[in-house]
Amino acid sequence: MNKTITVATAIGVVLALGFSLGAIPSGINAQAQTEPTPFPSREKTISVSGQASTFVEPDRLNINFGVEVQKPTAKEALDENSAKMNEVIDAIKAAGINDDEITTSQFSIYPVYESYQEKETGIYKQRLTGYSVSNIISVKTSKLDLASNIIDAAVDAGVNRVDSVWFSLSEKKQQQVSDDLLAEAVKNAKSKAEKALVPLDYQVIGVKHVSLSEGGYYPPPMPYYGAMDGFAMEKSATPIFSSDQQVSASATVVFLIGSN
Numbered sequence: 001m002n003k004t005i006t007v008a009t010a011i012g013v014v015l016a017l018g019f020s021l022g023a024i025p026s027g028i029n030a031q032a033q034t035e036p037t038p039f040p041s042r043e044k045t046i047s048v049s050g051q052a053s054t055f056v057e058p059d060r061l062n063i064n065f066g067v068e069v070q071k072p073t074a075k076e077a078l079d080e081n082s083a084k085m086n087e088v089i090d091a092i093k094a095a096g097i098n099d100d101e102i103t104t105s106q107f108s109i110y111p112v113y114e115s116y117q118e119k120e121t122g123i124y125k126q127r128l129t130g131y132s133v134s135n136i137i138s139v140k141t142s143k144l145d146l147a148s149n150i151i152d153a154a155v156d157a158g159v160n161r162v163d164s165v166w167f168s169l170s171e172k173k174q175q176q177v178s179d180d181l182l183a184e185a186v187k188n189a190k191s192k193a194e195k196a197l198v199p200l201d202y203q204v205i206g207v208k209h210v211s212l213s214e215g216g217y218y219p220p221p222m223p224y225y226g227a228m229d230g231f232a233m234e235k236s237a238t239p240i241f242s243s244d245q246q247v248s249a250s251a252t253v254v255f256l257i258g259s260n
Contacts (some may be wrong), residue, residue, distance in 0.1 A: 050189025052181040053248035058167035061144045065162040066136035074131040081133040084158040091157035095149045105138040147240035167242040178214040181249035189253040206256035213250045
């Protein structure tokens, strides 16, 4: 009996027994190793994006304001700024704001220089004229109706910078609205898919992938210039109006489809 086995025959036996090429005995010299070609997917899909949005009444008031003081020395500027800021804090607390609604937004101390020209050389130089201390605080509160009272009380107490006033949604309300909108966005995507498949004589038979995105639009902070030095302040209450906030969400869904 002829017991000679060719390399090709040996490889075929090994594959037939379910072994990998890497397990072929060293005595067999295999010339090449190839990966099996995967079969193409037979799934038919359609990818559709859906959107949903709504306008929601804000439930948070945000105000950034503070005191900026310039004095010959850093200590003088810091002392005066601290004294005025304490008066401001007391004033806005009296207007109805609590400690946990007040945070420091920005604090800075920096030297102030002025330029001058030397008579002898004509060279422009700078000399130190003093120090400026700026302390900006942020008030975040759900008491929207106190906006005018807070600003007026702060200005009367010594605030000379009101940087911005704007209305927004709290994190809790934002999340609640977004959760509802995500479901609407998915429904919108499904509706688009079903309408697009009608002329093709196909229908949605399942879902392969879903990608969700939460978003929102808030108007930019409103600068408030009336409290700056050099401007006459009227004693009437400062008018502040809120506006509804637009919240949106989107969903991209890959649907499995089949013929009708």
